[in-house]
Amino acid sequence: MPQLRRPLVVAVPTEDLREALASVPATDVVVWDLSGEPPRPDLDVVVVPYMSDPTALTALEGLRPLLVQSQSIGYEGVSAVLPAGLTFSNAAGVHETSTAELAIGLMIASQRRLPALIRAQADHRWAHAASLSLADSRVLVVGQGGVGRAVVSRLRPFEVDVVRVAATHREDAEGVVWAVGELPGLLPDADVVVLAVPLNASTVGLVNREFLATMRPGALLVNVARGQVVVTEDLVEAVRAGQIRAALDVVDPEPLPPEHALWDLDEVLLTPHVGGHSAAMRPRVVALLRRQLDALSAGAPPHNVVIPARTTTPPAGA
Known part of the structure; x- marks a missing residue:
């Protein structure tokens, strides 16, 4: 040029x-x-x-x-x-830094029951109770592009067991990076699953009924990727059944219609696609x-x- x-x-x-x-x-x-x-x-x-x-x-x-x-x-x-x-x-x-920052915030908010505590504050109730933690949990980070790597680096100080997943299996200076195809063997042991993959033909609908059923009961799904990575109907069904919890910055459809079921599920924390907008x-x-x-x-x-x-x-x- x-x-x-x-x-x-x-x-x-x-x-x-x-x-x-x-x-x-x-x-x-x-x-x-x-x-x-x-x-x-x-x-x-x-x-x-x-x-x-x-x-x-x-x-x-x-x-x-x-x-x-x-x-x-x-x-x-x-x-x-x-x-x-x-x-x-x-x-x-x-946007990687801000998106990773929000992903960590969503994990902490969900694990420590912040939405329930905020509602209790609005009702002037002292709702003391134990909660889950991010410390000592196993966090699966699916996607090792810029956002996924930023999430991993921010998770390290929280004393978690980080498991990295990408398109292909490999090893680097930090250890093993598992392949997406190996997820069925990894999901049952994960307390938190973070989605940070690009949206393409291989990731559309990646998180479906089978994926959600393989997750550990009560585990948390965090999506800071794109809404279409998750089959929304399957997610609603899994949360309603008490199978998993979810913290979502992106959804499908987007924006989420006012009448959509996701708004009213107690175990879902929603933010309106603001990961990078800081x-x-x-x-x-x-x-x-x-x-x-x-x-x-x-x-x-x-x-x-x-x-x-x-x-x-x-x-x-x-």
Whole structure:
């Protein structure tokens, strides 16, 4: 990629991001949230609105930016709608810390019965009782990408027995990483199972009736991956039967309809897909964008490319 001889033209979805990048040399920053007409035809970088539906990317048809930059790690559904010829990067490095932090918080809150204690506080009841703990438990972390590794590193000081699971069996400096195919032999001994896998053809519906039935009775399922990794109907059935408990930052469908059964299950703790949406997000997004602009200005390849430019757009559902 040749070094650019003109200012980079960058479209960001918010005024806040425009201000954060205003001081970057040799850069023109404009605001565009992919709705309406693009502000100019010569955009070099387009930053996608956070948590937007992938179909918003159809607004890029006819444009030829050097890079389309997401503010999320996941990019499911993007390939089917990203116009041909465009390069797409995800936000690896932005959300892992906050998502792992929330995963730990969900584990502690569920194990130590914080929702029940908060309800007791609202009723002015002194509800002293013993609870489960995170210490001395066995925690299965399924998925060893950025989020999974961040969860593991934060679990270590809690004096837990961490069992790592990934797509394939291997060994590294920290010991064994078990394969997803070996889960049936691992689930019965786990007190907590954390889902931190990407959403793809091999993980859709991974947690189904059989998976849940194999878990230790009363164990906790924590999902900070994607809602479709879990078969929701099977999860509701298992929780209602008293088989397992759940702490979920992501669900299917999302957002969860007001009448959905998950809202009213005592052994389910819900947060509305806020794992990466913390005060740590903005500075890390800005830092990533600055690195991308430095690379593009120098004629270097962009970082975090997950969908390289191609000549044709795959059909929907591909």
